[in-house]
Amino acid sequence: MPDATPLDRIHRAGVLPVIALPRVEVAVPLLEALAAAGLDCAEITLRTAAGVDAIRRARKALPGVLVGAGTVLTAAQAEEALDAGAQFVVTPGFMPRVTAVCLERQVPIFPGVMTPTEIGMALDAGLTNLKFFPSEAAGGIATLRALSGPFPQVRFMPSGGISPENLASYLREPIVVSVGGSWMVTKELIEAADWATVRALAARAVEIVRGVRGAS
Ligand code: 3PG
Numbered sequence: 001m002p003d004a005t006p007l008d009r010i011h012r013a014g015v016l017p018v019i020a021l022p023r024v025e026v027a028v029p030l031l032e033a034l035a036a037a038g039l040d041c042a043e044i045t046l047r048t049a050a051g052v053d054a055i056r057r058a059r060k061a062l063p064g065v066l067v068g069a070g071t072v073l074t075a076a077q078a079e080e081a082l083d084a085g086a087q088f089v090v091t092p093g094f095m096p097r098v099t100a101v102c103l104e105r106q107v108p109i110f111p112g113v114m115t116p117t118e119i120g121m122a123l124d125a126g127l128t129n130l131k132f133f134p135s136e137a138a139g140g141i142a143t144l145r146a147l148s149g150p151f152p153q154v155r156f157m158p159s160g161g162i163s164p165e166n167l168a169s170y171l172r173e174p175i176v177v178s179v180g181g182s183w184m185v186t187k188e189l190i191e192a193a194d195w196a197t198v199r200a201l202a203a204r205a206v207e208i209v210r211g212v213r214g215a216s
Contacts, residue, residue: 001035002050003074005108006041006066006068006087006088006108006189007088007108007129007177008177009040009041009097009114010041010066010088010157010177010178011068011178011207012040012177012202012210013039013178014178014179014205014207014209014212014213015042015167015178015179015180015181015205015206016041016042016043016068016157016178016180016181017034017039017041017042017043017181017182017184017185017202018043018045018070018090018179018180018181018182018185019042019043019045019070019182019185020042020045020047020048020051020171020182020187021048021050021051021084022048022050022056022187022189022190022191022192024050024053024054024057025046026054026190026193027050027054027057027058027182028057028058028061028158029097029193030060030061030190030195030196030198031058031062031065031067031115032092032195032198033167033195033196033199033202034065034184034185034198034202035062035064035065036199036204037198037199037200037202037203037205037206038202038206039184039202039205039206040064040065041065041066042058042065042066042067042068043068043069043070043090043180043197044058044067044068044069044070044076045069045070045071046069046070046071046073046081047070047071051069051071052069052081052084053078053084054076055067055069055081055084055085055086056084056085057165058201059084059085059086059087060085066087066088067085067086068086068087068088068090069081069082069084069086069088069089069090070090070091071090071091071092072089072090072091072095072098072099073091073092073095073098074097075097075098075100075101077080077098077176078097078098078101078102079101080113082101082102082105082107086107087106087107087108088107088108088110089102089108089109089110090109090111090112090144090157090180091109091110091111091112091131092112092131092133092150093111093112093114093118094112094121094125095111095114096116096121096124096125097110097207098111099122099127103125103126105149106203107216108129109127110129110130110131110157111125111127111130111131111132112130112132112137112159112188113130113131113132113133114132114133114134116150116151118146119147119151119154119179122154123151123153123154126162128153128154128155129154129155129156129157129164130154130155130156130157131156131157131158131159131180132144132147132156132157132158133159133160133180134157134159134160134161135157135158135159135160135161135162135170136160136161136162136163136166137160138160138163139175140158140166140170141169141170141173144156144158144173144175144189145173145174145175148175148204149168149194155175155176155177156175156176156177157176157177157179157180158170158176158180159179159180159181160180162179162181162183163179163183164183164201164204164205164208167179167205167208168183168208168211169208170210170211171208172212173210183201184198184201184202184204184205185198189201
């Protein structure tokens with residue numbers, strides 16, 4: 001679906017892998033393993049020095065995969081990530097300068113929020129699809145439901161502490177667009193280049209998404 005927006009694609013996937021890459025070289029095999037399981041979108045974080053180059057490499061090698069930049073903390077990082085081809089940006093909190101760069105360059109941004117004040121700041125910037133982070137530590141689904149009372153226009157991408165065990169319960173919430181998580185792309189799996197396990201965990205995540213939403 002070439003006309004689908006990044007948000008459409010993230011929503012359709014139901015799960016957004018949050019990735020910290022130790023080396024640029026592992027980006028392509030890792031994203032290939034995810035895509036083979038049916039997860040064709042990923043957030044490559046700038047938590048490691050390899051992040052920006054990994055985004056560039058993934059965009060070149062895997063045009064069918066939606067690649068975003070995560071943990072973008074400064075305007076300079078946002079510019080670098082977008083220059084490398086990031087198709088969307090995720091931030092752990094509401095970052096006004098990063099947000100300004102993304103709005104200016106017309107690239108979707110999903111800022112992290114945890115409180116009504118932060119949601120208000122994101123709404124002021126015209127954003128209604130927000131990352132809820134760190135979800136489990138911040139009260140999980142009960143907190144999300146409480147936040148959606150005064151903010152019915154907001155849809156959330158919860159992330160932080162989500163696993164195959166609680167994934168379905170998040171996906172059943174109508175205010176949840178998609179769920180972020182690193183359980184299928186852990187440091188250990190990436191370091192071991194265990195792409196078979198990455199693929200199996202991603203396939204299980206896809207199965208859970210389909211179980212909740214029905215096959216599409
Ligand atoms: C994120 O930035 O979204 C989180 O680090 C992902 O959380 P998890 O590692 O607990 O899945």
